[in-house]
Amino acid sequence: MSLSLIQKYNVPGPRYTSYPTVPYWVEDVFSIELWKKTLLQSFAQSNATEGISLYIHLPFCESLCTFCGCHKRITKRHEVEHPYIEAVLKEWQLYCQLFPEKPIIKEIHLGGGTPTFFSAVNLQRLINGILSKAAVAENYEFSFEGHPNNTTREHLQTLYNLGFRRVSFGVQDYAEKVQNAIHRIQPFHNVAKVTFWAKEIGYTSISHDLVFGLPFQSVENIVDTIEKTNSLSPDRLAFYSYAHVPWMKGNGQRGFKDEDVPRDDEKRKLYEIGKQLLAKKGYHEIGMDHFAKKRDSLFTAFQEGNLHRNFMGYTASKTQLMIGLGVSSISDSWFSFAQNEKTLEDYYARLEQNEIPVYRGHLLTEEDLIIRKHILNLMCQFTTSWYDTHNYFDELPEVLTQLKEMESDGLLILQHNAITVTEKGKPFVRNICMAFDLRLKRNAPQTQLFSMTV
Incomplete structure (x- = not known):
């Protein structure tokens, strides 16, 4: 590389x-x-x-x-x-x-x-x-x-x-x-x-x-x-x-x-x-x-x-x-995420009140569900497609434009209705997924939240 x-x-x-x-x-x-x-x-x-x-x-x-x-x-x-x-x-x-x-x-x-x-x-x-x-x-x-x-x-x-x-x-x-x-x-x-x-x-x-x-x-x-x-x-x-x-x-x-x-x-x-x-x-x-x-x-x-x-x-x-x-565990219903209390003291206190000890979560929108599917496909199979119109989303043309530079670098192959990550591109699959991450792009962090991709 x-x-x-x-x-x-x-x-x-x-x-x-x-x-x-x-x-x-x-x-x-x-x-x-x-x-x-x-x-x-x-x-x-x-x-x-x-x-x-x-x-x-x-x-x-x-x-x-x-x-x-x-x-x-x-x-x-x-x-x-x-x-x-x-x-x-x-x-x-x-x-x-x-x-x-x-x-x-x-x-x-x-x-x-x-x-x-x-x-x-x-x-x-x-x-x-x-x-x-x-x-x-x-x-x-x-x-x-x-x-x-x-x-x-x-x-x-x-x-x-x-x-x-x-x-x-x-x-x-x-x-x-x-x-x-x-x-x-x-x-x-x-x-x-x-x-x-x-x-x-x-x-x-x-x-x-x-x-x-x-x-x-x-x-x-x-x-x-x-x-x-x-x-x-x-x-x-x-x-x-x-x-x-x-x-x-x-x-x-x-x-x-x-x-x-x-x-x-x-x-x-x-x-x-x-x-x-x-x-x-x-x-x-x-x-x-x-x-x-x-x-x-x-x-x-x-x-x-x-x-x-x-x-x-x-x-x-x-x-x-x-x-x-258990404390801090995250649940996934596919339609929403829910995280338990992160300290033992709060976790125990909620259970003593006979409450499921969830303290925060996220309800996935229709757009979230589509993007999630694409990112899962890339992470699990190194490819994703939108042959099925249900997998299309409005910002997809913009995403594909962003990916063209990665294609020029040999990291992926852009087809009419699909993307395939190349062998050269596998170490950069997180970067490719980031092109689909609409929430990250709409609200770029002002401080460093994540580890480096390489």
Whole structure:
């Protein structure tokens, strides 16, 4: 990739886990009653046909990783587990009371924070409590995020017995200097141990999360990390760009200097070398930042055009309704977004009042729904079209005019009624999506809201 392209397109931009992105939600017309209305509308349309997804946020961590942008609470006090699980189960009960029939669960994902902060016994109590009020779809997928340092064989076996078949382990980078900078110290043998346990128990999809662009990270570090990763042969990988946004994260990202973070062509070189190595090892690029072996369901979904992206990241199948449980979780009814209270104190207080603990959200307009579809298509399939007139919107000619320069740079192919991202353009898919982002263009931020796209 040429340095000129990196310099040209390396601008702040969203990662598009949703459209509109959270900074562009229109909160003043949102209400909890309107959220419930769209929730029930989506439930009626999709529960019996595809089921629903649950994202459960487990926010506790024993130590702070300085690369992390998630909502978390740092503590070593494990007595916090019981009341939190009770709160999540109460929240789920409030939702179930709204539904006219038993929900059918297609996906559960445990995210954090550190889900394996919780004991295996408490995780079992949580999942059994969730499933006691629901049915499970035939083609369900349950997954969780495990920390290699504290995931036990009991964690893996207990969740496997409950139906979990996919696990993701956070690796980031194996270099000691990088690990010290991001305050995430975990030896290779810890990752190897939990990976082998998961394989022995029978997990069918094991994922490792890697990050490029971390402070002090070098090409040698990337090569070493990918070689070590390949020796464990996970089924899929996330190879994320480190988002250096210290203005949003307080002191968490100030344990190192700005100049310690790779920039522009230096950072992109880490990605390009990593991507080439992954291809040689049999990993195929799936959407943005993700790679999978042919044996993995994510690869199959990409090949068959079923790949989906939401607040949980990429998934192998789509559900119209995703409910987020737990502090700070975001729900998606397709017609609206709703975010829970972001502090534990406010989250608990709302539940004590027998209220669904949503504090803000966004109702999608007809225009939002069309733009969302185009951005999802680009993110999941690297192409989108408007052969169907329902996918046309008034500003489309203006968007296509803006994209002509990207076409000249070889990043995409403009056809009469479609766009296809080229291989050269895949690293710039966020930039291409930004051309469709009408809310961003109509109200450009005066301060930096997003990480850099490259």
